[in-house]
Amino acid sequence: MRSSPDIPVVTRKIESTDDFSGLFAAHYAALTRLIYRVTGDAGSAEELAAEAFWKLHRQPPASNHNLAGWLYRTGLRLALDNLKKRKRRSHYEAQAPVPQAMQSPEAILDQIERQVRVRQALAALKPKQAALLVLRSEGYSIGEMASLLRLRPGSTGTLLARADRAFRKEYVNRYEEP
Amino acid sequence: MKNLEQEEVRQWVMKQTANLDPPAGWRPDPAAALMRFQARVETDRPLGMSWRWPAWAAAVAMVIAVVLLLPAGRAVAQQLWQLLTVRQVAFIRVNPWPEGVPSPQVHLSGTPIPPLPARDVDEARWRVRYDPRLPRPGVLSGSPRLSTTFSLSAGTVVKAADLELALRKSGVMDQTVPPQWDGAQLALHTSAIVIGEWPDIAFAQSLPLTLTAPPGFDFAAFSALVLRVLGVGTEEAQRLAQRAGTAPPWLAPIARDIKERATIEEIRLNSGPATLLQELEDDGSVKRITLVWSVPDRVYLLSGKLRRELAIATANAVE
Numbered sequence: 001m002r003s004s005p006d007i008p009v010v011t012r013k014i015e016s017t018d019d020f021s022g023l024f025a026a027h028y029a030a031l032t033r034l035i036y037r038v039t040g041d042a043g044s045a046e047e048l049a050a051e052a053f054w055k056l057h058r059q060p061p062a063s064n065h066n067l068a069g070w071l072y073r074t075g076l077r078l079a080l081d082n083l084k085k086r087k088r089r090s091h092y093e094a095q096a097p098v099p100q101a102m103q104s105p106e107a108i109l110d111q112i113e114r115q116v117r118v119r120q121a122l123a124a125l126k127p128k129q130a131a132l133l134v135l136r137s138e139g140y141s142i143g144e145m146a147s148l149l150r151l152r153p154g155s156t157g158t159l160l161a162r163a164d165r166a167f168r169k170e171y172v173n174r175y176e177e178p
Numbered sequence: 179m180k181n182l183e184q185e186e187v188r189q190w191v192m193k194q195t196a197n198l199d200p201p202a203g204w205r206p207d208p209a210a211a212l213m214r215f216q217a218r219v220e221t222d223r224p225l226g227m228s229w230r231w232p233a234w235a236a237a238v239a240m241v242i243a244v245v246l247l248l249p250a251g252r253a254v255a256q257q258l259w260q261l262l263t264v265r266q267v268a269f270i271r272v273n274p275w276p277e278g279v280p281s282p283q284v285h286l287s288g289t290p291i292p293p294l295p296a297r298d299v300d301e302a303r304w305r306v307r308y309d310p311r312l313p314r315p316g317v318l319s320g321s322p323r324l325s326t327t328f329s330l331s332a333g334t335v336v337k338a339a340d341l342e343l344a345l346r347k348s349g350v351m352d353q354t355v356p357p358q359w360d361g362a363q364l365a366l367h368t369s370a371i372v373i374g375e376w377p378d379i380a381f382a383q384s385l386p387l388t389l390t391a392p393p394g395f396d397f398a399a400f401s402a403l404v405l406r407v408l409g410v411g412t413e414e415a416q417r418l419a420q421r422a423g424t425a426p427p428w429l430a431p432i433a434r435d436i437k438e439r440a441t442i443e444e445i446r447l448n449s450g451p452a453t454l455l456q457e458l459e460d461d462g463s464v465k466r467i468t469l470v471w472s473v474p475d476r477v478y479l480l481s482g483k484l485r486r487e488l489a490i491a492t493a494n495a496v497e
Contacts, residue, residue, distance in 0.1 A: 042329070053215060114197045122195075137192065
């Protein structure tokens with residue numbers, strides 16, 4: 001679960017370097033953790049989070065309303081694209097976690113297998129559905145998800161339930177286990 | 179009823195997605211990331227491509243690029259893939275890859291990110307999640323500048339036709355490439371790396387490397403075959419491929435054509451065997467010494483312009 005408190009919704013223009021640094025300080029860690037859930041790799045999560053900030057810096061959105069939402073949507077899209085590309089390029093590449101002390105190869109393999117399955121099922125969903133599930137798994141509320149993904153709060157719960165069903169169907173179709 | 183079913187699905191999905199939790203204790207570092215970002219803004223160039231890797235990274239990249247040379251003494255049948263721990267390191271002298279044959283393409287996953295400076299050992303430990311070891315104070319003059327990297331992964335896909343052609347071009351006629359090797363994906367992973375730098379000397383350490391491959395893939399046979407392509411004789415190739423017993427060694431190839439300018443020596447440290455590579459200037463003076471060794475829970479690389487005796491003393495003083 002995310003360790004940072006509420007995610008503020010940024011609604012003002014980034015007018016100075018200080019503003020940008022503030023945005024970076026407020027959102028970088030949370031965004032990186034979210035992206036990690038999709039990529040499973042700390043290095044690429046940091047890289048993709050930085051890339052989202054880079055895009056914001058180079059080509060900011062026309063509207064300055066809810067820049068945090070823009071950042072999170074961009075970061076999650078980059079992460080999901082990365083996951084799909086990686087799947088096409090190499091099924092196994094970079095899926096293995098960093099070797100950690102006190103973990104047996106069997107335990108690592110079991111963990112990898114479960115993660116690969118979940119990520120493959122996520123990669124098959126519509127991006128917004130995958131984003132909803134990733135945000136919820138990180139502890140975001142319905143209101144926060146609605147704000148970050150530009151959804152109507154009233155319909156976000158329904159969309160989330162639909163995403164749940166789509167994920168389960170995809171997972172069961174692939175692995176034949178409920 | 180419908181709500182109950184929906185709740186059951188929700189709980190099930192949450193249980194599955196909980197598998198994606200980041201490792202406990204992992205905290206992205208916004209301050210370091212912002213520094214990298216600002217450096218990128220200043221240069222306005224794509225992140226990663228313009229970074230100049232220090233010597234240690236070149237060494238790591240070189241070794242990763244020879245993932246094909248990793249023999250294993252056991253074939254571990256795993257459901258998903260094999261996962262082997264590399265606990266030995268050594269240099270071997272080989273021929274270049276045959277001309278006219280596409281050489282194996284090795285790709286690093288992700289964009290290499292330069293090492294992040296660490297204030298002290300505690301900060302380095304917190305980042306890499308293992309205890310960095312350094313030579314005892316006094317062996318090398320001054321204190322090292324510490325930095326850490328993220329984990330590195332590199333992979334390659336076996337192309338049976340290219341390997342077959344390489345065998346023939348190398349004059350090996352008594353071996354064939356099993357067709358089932360075609361498309362097999364191999365990858366090598368390092369842990370996060372800790373680097374200590376003194377003037378002209380770099381000392382890098384990682385947890386044992388991890389190697390992944392498809393289930394049932396016979397590393398020993400594969401490695402023996404690749405070694406044959408690189409000019410190693412039949413018996414020697416078999417010996418190297420099998421010598422590890424239960425863990426594959428990490429074999430870094432040294433082209434034979436630098437024979438006049440480099441020496442490779444197996445030496446004995448207090449902790450066990452090590453390989454010492456001496457690169458020489460045209461006038462015979464030492465250009466660089468690289469010492470590679472391992473203990474059960476670490477792989478070490480010491481490299482720089484230093485005397486042979488000092489390199490060995492430094493390695494023996496790591497604690």
